[in-house]
Amino acid sequence: MSSIEQDILSLTERDARVIWHPYTQMLHAIVPTAIVSASGSDLFDEDGKRYIDAISSWWVIIHGHSHPYIADRVSAQIRKLDQVIFAGFTHQPAVELAEKLLDLLPENQQKVFYTDNGSTAVEVALKMCMQYWHNQGQSRKMVLAFHNGYHGDTFGAMSVSGRSAWTAPFDAYLFEVIYIDTPTAENIADLKKQISAMSDQLACFVYEPLVQGSAGMLMYGAKELDELMKHCRKEQVLMIQDEVFTGFGRTGKHFAANHLNEAPDVMCFSKGLTGGTMPLGVTTCSEDIYNAFLSKDKLKTLFHGHSFTANPLACTAASASIDLLLMEDTQRNIERICRRHAGFIHRIGEHMRVESARQTGTILAIEWRTETGTSYFDDLRNLLYDYFLNKGILMRPLGNVIYILPPYCISDEDLDYVYEEIEGALELY
16 A cells, blocks of 8 residues: 555444454444544544443453553563564563563462463463373373353464354364353252263363353352362363463452452463463463373373464563552552442342343343344444444444443442443343
């Protein structure tokens, strides 16, 4: 494209010529909103219009956009060391981040493996668990997962996610998984029986703790999950806790793990890990998992890596984000959002158009009552998306489920405005 064309065409017009957007049917896609700057919980388009980022830009921004502390740390780091191969080399940002993160996790988490996003963090976790048994000469090849789970869009992560319209074109290429329901007081005994009956075949159990995000913010109890995890430990079923979404304060505590007594063998992180500033994935594991790969036999090595594994800039951003997470102001803001969400649920929970209103920590979900029931492809989704965007609020409904998942710095005034516009939408749709 010539410089003259760039001057004449708007950013959205240039986008239409060259971009293929994620999760978008491009044939009839709405014109994307061109964002040119962001600060705190605000996004600004090319016309200067302000949008409240009520979903943290796909769940990643936890401290607010363009946070000066993270920006300053990354700026200093890029002048010192931008990138180095992580096979045979190391650097301070990677070591420092691993130390900080492990200090916050369950005591059994002892080692950090770096990747570059949530899907790859899950891929590594699956490979760790599968090869754990292989390295010990045991044939455990099945994976246990929850119905409706979502763990990413790469093939291994898709395989352990719930089968859906998203995975249908690839179902023939995905490996077999055994699915169970999320635990409740009513079904926990039956779930434990199912696990016992096939435990000697199971390589691992992978799950989203407390909240199944992409499934529509489906929530279940910590007590029942704890009981299920305890049974898996008894049956020697390795556990992968996917905290890509729930980590770093989203559940009201540092991690969903802080709501539990039992600890998983492997944990996965991304999204809020860097405060939303850049891609980074982390898989942590127990000493027992790590030791299963220590051998004079080189074929027992974990053969996995990425060009940007443990990128110094991303590690620096993540380390700075953890600093911010641990500050008293951040913890007070998390508590404030949790409290405000609970109050709003009490206010609208009995509305005739509310099928369900639910909350875990800073995550608030409202399910609209529709004639077709819950569906990701419900037409209400586009109506609500457009409604909120016109009101200057970024929402991305999951079918007939809307959710508020704000940066922790969002003001009470902006939260009140979001709540008021949800009430307005309930009167219209």
